[in-house]
Amino acid sequence: MTPSPKAFSPTGRPVKYLEKEKFTNGINKIIAFSKFLFYKIMIPRYNAKRLEVMIVDDPNAPFLAAYQKEESLDSGSTIWFNFALLGSDWFERDFMTHSSILSLIIHEFAHQVESDHLSEKYYLALSDIGADIFTLLSANPASFDQFKT
Numbered sequence: 001m002t003p004s005p006k007a008f009s010p011t012g013r014p015v016k017y018l019e020k021e022k023f024t025n026g027i028n029k030i031i032a033f034s035k036f037l038f039y040k041i042m043i044p045r046y047n048a049k050r051l052e053v054m055i056v057d058d059p060n061a062p063f064l065a066a067y068q069k070e071e072s073l074d075s076g077s078t079i080w081f082n083f084a085l086l087g088s089d090w091f092e093r094d095f096m097t098h099s100s101i102l103s104l105i106i107h108e109f110a111h112q113v114e115s116d117h118l119s120e121k122y123y124l125a126l127s128d129i130g131a132d133i134f135t136l137l138s139a140n141p142a143s144f145d146q147f148k149t
């Protein structure tokens with residue numbers, strides 16, 4: 001999904017968000033995992049600032065996930081996950097055995113670099129981020145234990 005002008009909604013139209021009281025352990029784990037990977041990879045490699053993770057719960061919002069790069073030095077990037085379309089089971093999966101979790105996060109993080117899926121910059125970012133995650137995991141596997149289920 002291509003980023004839109006600013007924050008609030010990735011589509012430019014209002015979307016429904018999941019209330020914080022309804023966050024499951026799996027949702028909180030995905031939020032923490034996204035922030036961990038952003039901090040370890042996106043900040044040093046791309047000089048990104050910080051990440052906000054939003055949980056949409058809207059079957060009419062046309063995305064599984066979306067991403068918007070920060071637009072000023074003091075605001076952060078945002079990733080949205082659509083609980084209604086991903087399904088509750090998706091959030092409970094273990095990233096070590098279900099590649100769809102890292103696949104989705106890598107796809108969205110690469111939009112920090114480029115919104116156009118067909119650009120060279122975008123596919124280079126995909127491979128760089130994927131390789132960085134492997135290197136990070138190889139160097140310090142214990143740091144990933146908290147995100148396993």
Ligand SMILES: [Zn+2]
Pocket residue numbers: 001002107108111117
């Ligand atoms: Zn995309």
